[in-house]
Amino acid sequence: MAVSNLTHRPQFQLLGLMDGTDAHPLLFLLFLSIYLINALGNLSMVVLVRSDGALCSPMYYFLGHLSLVDVCFTTVTVPRLLATLIQPVQVVSFQACFAQMYFFVALGITESYLLAAMSYDRAVAVCWPLRYGAVMTPWRCLALVAASWAVAHLHSLLHTLLISALSYPRSAPVHHFFCDMTVMLSLATSDTSVAETAIFSEGLAVVLTPLLLVSLSYAHILLAVLGVRTTGGRRRAFSTCGAHLVVVSLFFGSVLSVYFRPSSSYSARYDRLASVVYAVVTPTLNPFIYSLRNKEVKGALKRGFRWRVTPQDE
Secondary structure: OHHHHHHHOOEEEEOOOOOOOOOOHHHHHHHHHHHHHHHHHHHHHHHHHHHOOOOOOHHHHHHHHHHHHHHHHHHHHHHHHHHHHHOOOEEEEHHHHHHHHHHHHHHHHHHHHHHHHHHHHHHHHHHOHHHHHHHOOHHHHHHHHHHHHHHHHHHHHHHHHHHHOOOOOOEEEEOOOOOOHHHHHHHOOOOOHHHHHHHHHHHHHHHHHHHHHHHHHHHHHHHHHHOOOOHHHHHHHHHHHHHHHHHHHHHHHHHHHHHOOOHHHOOHHHHHHHHHHHHHHHHHHHHHHHHHOOHHHHHHHHHHHHHHHHHHHO
């Protein structure tokens, strides 16, 4: 079927976030602003982690990779979203559509495993502080990051090959702002049972594994925090962990609600709105939730600004 698709060259018409053929300049400005804030926040974190020697702990090592993934994750979809807000119908080739789907799925799964690695790091730091250096060694951190990338790309390759092997009409409207797995399954004209089985079995396992690790890590943190006697210490810990849990809940909740339900209950409007949450909102919040409330990051930002200002004054 994949060879047939390449021969007949199916094309897909992305209809965008909103129904209808009208342009939406205000929404364009809103999402453009969000994308620029996302790029600025995440790229700033990547530069800070790479350049500032004070940010050399495992937590910032993971945060640097998460920020890089986040800016790439939004770049896969948001430019096309912006284009559809100005010109709603965007024609996309078969190859471009599935290339976008591959990178979107790979980067999204990488993010979920990096969130799990960060929660594990925080659990070790809070629950076993004396063993932190022995547990979170540089090699273990590297292995966690490498495993996150490897699992994500293998998972994405499997699903991209399965879904691209289905038959599609020569021209089909896509009620979305990017080529998502659920949308492509709904457009297929051949049997989708094998692809759906893979999504509900292997896909569910791949997504639930980091969610389970995050849940276990924060359960240990919660138990440790409840053992803290000072009210101020509890409040600070709950404030930080609460913000992290909000981001994690938004990300995993929206992903599970979109991908792990029968295709018969597919809703284009709901999927588009939920996709905005995990593909645009969460990656934009991550650098601010995980870093700007952190004294070490604030100190690194101040040092960076002083380094840029001082040579000009001299």
